[in-house]
Amino acid sequence: MENYVVEMLNIRKEFPGIVANDNITLQVQEGEIHALLGENGAGKSTLMNVLFGLYQPEKGEIRVNGKAVKITDPNVANNLGIGMVHQHFMLVDTFTVTQNIILGSEPKKGGKIDLKKAEQEVAELSDRYGLKVDPRAKIKDISVGMQQRVEILKTLYRGAEVLILDEPTAVLTPQEIKELIEIMRSLIKEGKSIILITHKLKEIMEVCDRCTVVRKGQGIGTVDVKDTSPDELASLMVGREISFTTEKTAAVPKDQILSVKSLQVQDSRKVGMVKGLDLEVRAGEIVGIAGVDGNGQSELIEAITGLRKVESGSIHLNGKAITNLPPRKVTDSGVSHIPQDRHKFGLVLDFPVGENMVLQTYYKKPFAKKSVLSYKNIYSHAKRLIEEYDVRTPSEYTKARALSGGNQQKAIIGREVDRSPDLLIAAQPTRGLDVGAIEFIHKKLIEERDKGRAVLLLSFELDEILNVSDRIAVMFDGKIVANVNPSETNEQELGLLMAGSTVEKDGER
């Protein structure tokens, strides 16, 4: 017989007005990596929160090691050997790795915390699973990838046998993802079981043994990964056929729209991040910027859009200098910007969707006349965009906060694209979105290109860069180190270029 460590049988969870989980069954075998696949809002997180004791199911049964259990809160889950690594880390920045790990279950010696012993234990655990975490480093000094490992260690320290990883790769660079996969494999070797929440099919194909699919709250079924294909998984998840390679014709680049020359930009700590960068984007082409996070991409985009001061160099749009113009002037001269962080920059979450749709244009006709807002025009404009861009929201009066990530992003894209800019900057436009939304957004970007607009795409997803761009500019250490044609390159080569190992770079130094 199968040896299940965790079974969730016919789980049903309702919230006022919606059924978040309906008749979902998830059975995890010992020593397997089990994927939980579904679109944003399909009910994956709800299901895991039920397992972790944050929600109580209305119907269904949970069994751990074959015994029926009632998980009333996360402590019960911990005691049963279930640990969860949330998508947003729950770490104290100013504490060390060890302090964070022992938080809540500190080893004590005579009323004092035995930090030495704890550090030793953490180091041992870290070694055993190949995590390479320094127990004494402070959280604020280590990378996001390392922080994630600390979260994993936290669950292991508490004796977790089953680890739930909630979209663990969403925040990682390609290199870190590889390392995480190694870690997951070594965890399995030591007899742990993993539930991987994700909507990235590639990862599932690479590491998972079996995959349970949920769609719109319904359990669709469980498949063996070795018997399936990404296409099958995608259609199971979305309920229709999905095309991965975005269909597009060859680009017909025309006039130069954006020209950046020997640009130098510092970050907020006054460290040079963009170091003499040259870049050009023409009308009718999509230029993808590939690079490992932290090589000056964000600073470059902030400099172009007027959000960050340019130290030296120039930025021209349609031949006119826009260097160090305030954001509004840059916007008015024909730049739209889909920002990297949609919650921080893209939206005022407590404003209704309708007001977010006029965030840059509220003072212009027809949205305002003589400084008095016309809500009628604002909301009819919003209504049109909501329909055109398929933003799923109860109404245009709903607060942006209440929308799912994908719909928030669609709202931003609608707003930015609708202004019909000469230059459209899209920074990680599909971060954290499911395949359906990604497909939609890629289509829109290509549509804009075909209308003769210049598109600058920044992404850490190589797939996206390779699929959508007409030209790839590889950014490393504050410079464009290579311009490559997507049809003449592959992930390997790009990966190497992004790591800085180029002939050109060697020549420079």
Next chain:
Amino acid sequence: MMFTNRMFNILVPVISVLLGLIAGAIIMASFGYNPLNGYQALWAGSFGDIYYFGETIRQVTPYIFTGLAVAFAFRSGLFNIGAEGQVIVGWLASVWVGAAFDAPMIIHLPLALLAAALAGAIWGFIPGLLKAKLGVHEVIITIMMNYIALHVSNALIRSVLSENQDSSDPIKESASLASNWLMEMTSYSRLHFGILIALFAAMIMWFLLEKTTAGFELRSVGFNQHASRYAGMNVGKNIILAMVISGAFAGLGGAMEGLGTFGYMPTHSAFTNLGFDGIAVALLGGNNAFGVVLAALLFGTLKIGALNMPTAADVPSELVEIVIALIIFFVASSYIIRWVLLRFKKEGK
């Protein structure tokens, strides 16, 4: 699902007030005073006869202004603790202009009001500027500005506005908001025309915030400075503007005392508390112009009605203050009530 946000925003303060009243009743009862008598005295002392009614409305007037001041800053993401100091400088400026020269009322009164608004605005401008340019937290600066306002105004009253007296010279008739007609109607309470200006100001705040592009920017900056900057708004300018307008409201609150209630300005040994109470008024009113008017009404009622409790119901005035403090406490902890309501809503479904 019909348990909407709006209903929520109304329900929470109402429940807070009720809980406060209940807690106050328990305190009174446990000290051996009859809470029913106590609250009866409170009611009689605020609305019981026309004189008390007039006094209550008079007290409500500056509360509306300070409530609006704090609420306006709140909506723009700022915590203006400086309403107190802005009230004091507004009061001072209004009696200064009111006493310093003669002019027909149609010029003199608006001028005195304008002076008060301007003084409050300047008092708000300084912390606004420091916040916008240097990132200094407005709470610290406004607290300090309160002390500066208190002591500078005392010095000015003694040296400039009077000859070494403990109060300024009285203002001229032509700058006064007081009205014999209103006084006679309310059997000689100190009710004055300021209440009309206060209600008008509430309308202005509503219109400015909800209906204009400037209000759109202020609210946007209040919610999310990063997104506002991204959208091309000048965050610093909006911070300053918010503090200036907030200060002007509070300054006008001071003018209500200077031109309406008193007709002069006494030296103060301590703060008037009008500004500090304004924080509670704004909170209770949900930082919304209409809500502020209602909250100010409640605070004025409590303040004036409480004066009657020691005499009519033998409740010591200290206990009265505890009761009022309890009401404020429950308002301030409305978070808890919100949580319970949400819980309730979930279970009910």
